Amino acid sequence: MGNKRSGGGLTGTQQAAKFLGVSVLSGAVLAGIALPAAGVLGLAAKGTVEGFDEIPAGLKTPPLSERTVILDNQGGTIATVYSRNRTVVPLEKISPYMQKAIVAIEDSRFYEHGAVDLKGILRALNRNVQSGGTTQGASTLTQQYVKNVFVEEAGDDPTKVAQATQQTLGRKIRELKYAIQVEEELGKKKILENYLNITFFGQQTYGVEAASQRYFSKSAKDLKVEEAALLAGLVQSPSQYNPINDTIQATKRRNVVLQRMADVKDITQADADRAKATPIKLKVSKPQQGCITAVDGAGFFCDYVEKIFRTDPVFGKNKEERAKLWNQGGLTIRTTLDPQSQRSTQQSIKDHVYQKDKVATAVTLVEPGTGKVKAMGQSKPYGYGDNETEINYSVNNKYGGSNYGFPVGSTFKPFVAAAALEEGKPPTQPYSSPYQMPYPESISTCSGKPWVNTGGDTLENENEKEVGPYPLREAMAMSVNTYFVQMVEDIGLCPVQKMTDNLGVVMGNGEKVRVSPAPLTLGSDGISPLTMASAYAAFASRGTYCTPIALESVKTSHGKELPVPKSECSRAMSENTADTINTLLRGVVDSGTGREAGLKERDSAGKTGTTDERKNAWFVGYTPNLSGAVWIGSASQQVHMEQIYIGGEYHDKVFGGKVPGPIWRDAMLGALDGRESGDFSTVHIPEPEKDKDKGKPGKPGKPGKPNKPDDGKPGKPGDGKPDKPGDGKPGDGDWDWPGDGGDWDWPQGR
DSSP states (O other), X not given: OTTBOTTSOBOHHHHHHHHHHHHHHTTTTTTTOOOOSSOTTXXXXXXXXXXXXXXXXXXXXXXXXXXXXXXXXXXXXXXXXXXXXXXXXXXXXXXXXXXHHHHHHHXXXXXXSOSSOHHHXXXXXXXXXXXXXXXXXXXXXXXXXXXXXXXXXXXXXXXXXXXXXXXXXXXXXXHHHHHHHHHHHHOHHHHHHXXXXXXXXXXXXXXXXXXXXXXXXXXXXXXXXXXXHHXXXXXXXXXXXXXXXXXXXXXXXXXXXXXXXXXXXXXXXXXXXXXXXXXXXXXXXXXXXXXXXXXXXTHHHHHHHHHHHHHOGGXXXXXXXXXXXXXXXXXXXXESOOHHHHHHHHHHHHHHOOXXXXXXXXXXXXXXXXXXXXXXXXXXXXXXXXXXXXXXTTSOGXXXXXXXXXXXXXXXXXXXXXXXXXXXXXXXXXXXXXXXXEOOSEEOOTTSSOEEOTTOOEEEOSSTTOOOOEXXXXXXXXXXXHHHHHHHHHHOSHHHHHHHHHTTOBOTTSOBOOSSHHHHHHOOSEEOHHHHHXXXXXXXXXXXXXXXXXXXXXXXXXXXXXXXXXXXXXXXXOXXXXXXXXXXXXXXXXXXXXXXXXXXXXXXEEEEEEOGGGOEEEEEEEETTEEEEEEEEOTTSOOOOEEEEETTEEEEEOOTTTTHHHXXXXXXXXXXXXXXXXXXXXXXXXXXXXXXXXXXXXXXXXXXXXXXXXXXXXXXXXXXXXSSOOOSSSOSSOOOOTTTTTTOOOOTTO
């Protein structure tokens, strides 16, 4: 009784409501009479009701967000992604039953009234006055369409969504004006088509086509009458009438729709009764969307593509613009991913490292000279369950990678060698390379302020038998720490800083490598596999560095081409320097620490790396047309890879050549199978003459130098020299390295 005043009259609120209803019926609003911003309804909030004439003319209809398809470089689908699971279809591809069902239950007088149903408003107003509340709405299908446009425009912004759906008089007035415009411009059939494509049907589905596929695994054009009635009933409350979760409530709601269809003569009563008696028969399809569904383990590459869209200025001047483009969808994105290379990479990972292992591996392949990312995979799959992760170990933090990347160990040493060669040091440069030494007291830097060894820090080679002097070639093949620190002392840190800048080498957090001999010589800072693969690709392309790219083209749903980020290529070093590095690193895979990664029938080069306490092991290598980086370790950096099983194989100690090397080899072999792979441009590096005054036999545990090319004589018995003519490079694969069984304690950083 609280809804009536004494004497049986209406309350002020009810009188106001009646007044509004009469005003609408009289056509006052439709004639453009301005309504007050605060009146008898007591709605005093600013902007609650706008003057009708002040509402901007022209409803801005945003393109409906749709699915985006990500393709590989051959046109095959990698994954389908969307913020709205929607496929827009024309009215003729929607079942007539569906068209009739939605009109019958939502706005049965749709074809009889204009933008506003005056009879409907009067009926709703009368019932609401009687109940003292709001029990029935009066929005037409056109008004509902307009509201959905506002919701679509709000996207995933919760504040904007709330504003688009708030129950205020102001919003209703705006809907009225825009509904009038829409009726005039589109006509009934187009409004119905748009409504069926925009509205939400629950289960992350927008539009009737996606809903039909979700609940019945069929196209909307094939819906039966009872199926159409079920979907039409969902619109009022997708969660309450969800047939997957509550069949009883869904059935009741479906039958209400069927009866309404019979009442308005869309179907006969007999047809309605038969449909009511039919049990709900769902054929649910799981949403096949998102990077988690990517083929051939390309989930991380898929995620990398999304991160590029959300961060690269080419897709919008700020993050809001870029997010809007991505969420709007409807794009066809052709990427650089090569399906053969991706399958080979993922198969190699699967063969060598198990998902359940304590450690993980990440592999990235890049094309020299173009920067195109050809493959990207890791042993912990993309996902949210046990032994799965959303962190892309191959890329920088900006693109969804780890916070800092992973220490790269001795794979950094070729950058030092390249810097020294650019400074004019000969490829035969020798250094004393003692087993152990203090870091230099000071080393010059680009800033003019030298690095100073204030802590009296020292370093050593991991095996005490490794004592120089060594030339560059042998030091690189054996990965001698003290050699490269002496080289940095000689040339200074500045040339190495400049070389890393030229090669795009930054830490995983995007910052430059720290100016200190440990990071800039022995690779103690964290770097991503993509960064390393791209840097090494510059050696393969004879000194030209290209920034990595993942996109070939992007088209909208209307076929419009969008700009994409382009690789920026620049000269990082001279051709001669690159050719010299190729010669040095070819020796590493021929007979040095990376010989288990050698490709035998193809020109290949690379470098191993193992960090302190064996928390990380690397192999980075390349052929003339493909570069790849392999990292293995624990993302948390808590696992010491000693006495450990990886991929079902026991390892007393893990080092770069023993686990990452074979992963790289198998990935590259499959990626290059059936494809041309040219030859490196190399240089002749003369062997240093033997110190005749020493007269020492070869050191135990260290290979002797090959004989001079012109004498063809076997080495002396017991001198540690291989029994073969010298060929200008260390060994041919049968060098008698100590520790072939895997127990050789390689120096730190190998």
